[in-house]
Amino acid sequence: MESKDTLRKKYKALRKSLSESDIKKESERIKGHFFSFLDSKSQTCHIHTFLPIERLNEVDTLCFLDGIWERGHVIYTGLLDSEKKEMKTLRLVKGSKFEAGEYGIPVPKKTEIADWRKIDLVLIPLLAWDQSGNRIGYGKGYYDKFLANLSEGVERIGLSFFPPEENLPSEPHDVKLTHVITGEGLTNIR
Numbered sequence: 001m002e003s004k005d006t007l008r009k010k011y012k013a014l015r016k017s018l019s020e021s022d023i024k025k026e027s028e029r030i031k032g033h034f035f036s037f038l039d040s041k042s043q044t045c046h047i048h049t050f051l052p053i054e055r056l057n058e059v060d061t062l063c064f065l066d067g068i069w070e071r072g073h074v075i076y077t078g079l080l081d082s083e084k085k086e087m088k089t090l091r092l093v094k095g096s097k098f099e100a101g102e103y104g105i106p107v108p109k110k111t112e113i114a115d116w117r118k119i120d121l122v123l124i125p126l127l128a129w130d131q132s133g134n135r136i137g138y139g140k141g142y143y144d145k146f147l148a149n150l151s152e153g154v155e156r157i158g159l160s161f162f163p164p165e166e167n168l169p170s171e172p173h174d175v176k177l178t179h180v181i182t183g184e185g186l187t188n189i190r
Contacts, residue, residue: 004169007136011127014162015057026161027060029183034123034157035067037179037186041121044155048076048089048116049123051098051106058125059159062098062106069094076114079107080142087142089116121155122147124177129158133176133189134168147175157181 002010018026038044047068052058068075078087080102090107091114101107124143126135135158137143147156158180164187180187 001167001169004136004139007128007165007168008139011136011162012056015127018057018161023057023060023161026183027063030059030159030181031064031067033181033183033185034064034159035071037157037181038068038071038073038121041155044073044121046074046076046118047121047123048078048119050125051077052125053104055104059161061123061159064123065092065096066094074118076116076119077108078142078146079111080105085141085145087146089114089119116146116149117151119150119154121157122150124156124158126158126160126177126180128162128165128168129160129177129180130164130166130168131187131189132167133178134170134174135177136168141173144173144175148173155179 049061049064052060052062065075075092076089077092079090080087082102091112092108096108098106099109126137128136156175156178158177160180160182163182178189
């Protein structure tokens, strides 16, 4: 089994090879599958999403925001606190304007710290994933800490441009995904 560091390098290189057109097209396909899933979850109200780091060619979740608001949901995102090594939760308001924050992550210009306990669905960035719900992120641990605090029933959905690896290395503190969405569709892991 490849190490997490080897897998990170592999998937960063794969992402780097994607064109702007590829990213836009696949992000739209992922968005379509996400909204089909979301429309089947009538009880879901509070959605936490990552905002894409453009230089890392992440799935463009900014194109999801208007559709989420149109469905009447509340949207949250994370704000990294490097000093405390944690992620704070911010509520996004419709029409939010963004600026580049730490690591190039878009941060709303107007911030409002929110209660993370209301969240019932999280969209999670990842580099690689497997059919067991393991994921490889960037290795900073922000999402594992954040996800560990949420209730067990929260939907934890990874978004990926790539199919799963057969098996990924995992550690006891790693929090598993419940679903992954790619351009091909939704994989239910639970």
